[in-house]
Amino acid sequence: METRYEEIARDLRERITSGEYAPGAALPLMRDIAAAHGVSDITVRKAIGLLKREGLVEGRRRAGVFVRLHPDRLRLTVRQRQVERDEMGYYSGPEVQHWRAIPWDGEQQTRVQSTPAPDDVAELLGVPAGQPLTVRRRIIGDPHREEHRQLADSWIPEWITEEVPALTGDTGPGGMYDRVEEWAGRPLRWREEVSARMPSPLEAEALAMPKTGVPLLRTLRVTYLPKRGRSPQRVIEVQDIRMSAAQFAVGYPVTRAASARWPVSPASSDYYQAPASE
Structure with missing residues (x-):
């Protein structure tokens, strides 16, 4: 059963989603x-707090x-998750080709540190x-749109920094991927895992996000050297990429696996029929 503040939040939510309270419009005063x-002002304050956490409303001092x-009401920029290349090296999709590193403190564009990695x-x-x-660590963004940013932390194991010392400093033209491919003499491969979570205060500030109510998209890109001869496949980097879910969606092609290769065999069972119990 809903509490009173949940009932009020539902009423306000329906008025917002129906357009009765349009984007940018002020809600009625709390006392009204x-x-x-x-109900009391305290109950209304709890209802408003719930809507803030959902990202539907914001308080202005x-x-x-x-x-x-x-x-839900705007067309998000779709980030195509594919690796492309131009004269400056690899980049992740055509919509970010013109993005550049943003200085952290007016000078540094990449912070190189030694610190424990997140558990995952x-x-x-x-x-x-x-x-x-x-x-x-880098902030990368669109030089023409301040809100179009991403945080990118490249975590690198000790064995590869010993083999390619440039990874701990200035990696030069083409960046770390070019240096590793030059050393290995073969191409890198990538796979990604996409999830969502709420940002920390520092992440929200760096990404120009609201402090509450908006999750970030988190992509863990695993970079590895594929197996060759007796050399096993090895992971050389995990890049932790975060961006605002209020600005971006993730797009990727949906491919047919070998089992779905055309022409297909006729289906032989009913999708909606429960399997017989043994």
Whole structure:
């Protein structure tokens, strides 16, 4: 059963999604909402807080509560997850070819540090949790649209920094991927895992995101050298990429696996029929 504040939040949510309260419009004053529903200001404040966490509204100091332009109502920029290349090296999809590194403090464009990696990154790299690794941190964005940014942390295991010392400093034209391919004499491959979570305050600030109510998209890109001869496949980097879910969607082709290759065999069972119990 819904609580009173959940009922009020549902009423306001329906008014927002129906367009009665348009993007940018102010909600009624808290005391007016409380009077209309016969509740206290505290109950209304809890309802508004729920809508803020959902990303539907935002508070403006000394101005009130306003309807936010929600991702469902705008055409997001679709990030095509594919690797392309131009005269400056590899880049991730045609929509970001013109993006550039943004200085962190007016000078540094890449911060190189040694610090423990997140647990999931350490697992992908096959190293113990808490082990310090080299990480290359960058903010990359559209020079013409301040809100179009991404954070990119490249976590690199110790064995590859020993083989390619440039990865701990200035990697030069083409970046770290060119240096590794030059050393290995064969092409890199990539795969990605996409998830979502709420940003930390520092991530929200770096990505020019609202402090509440908007999740970020997180892509873990695993870079590896494929197996060759007796040399096993090895992961040389995990790149932790974060971007605002209020600005971007992730797009990728859906391919047919070998089992779905055309022409197909006629289906022989009913998709909606439960399998017989044994």
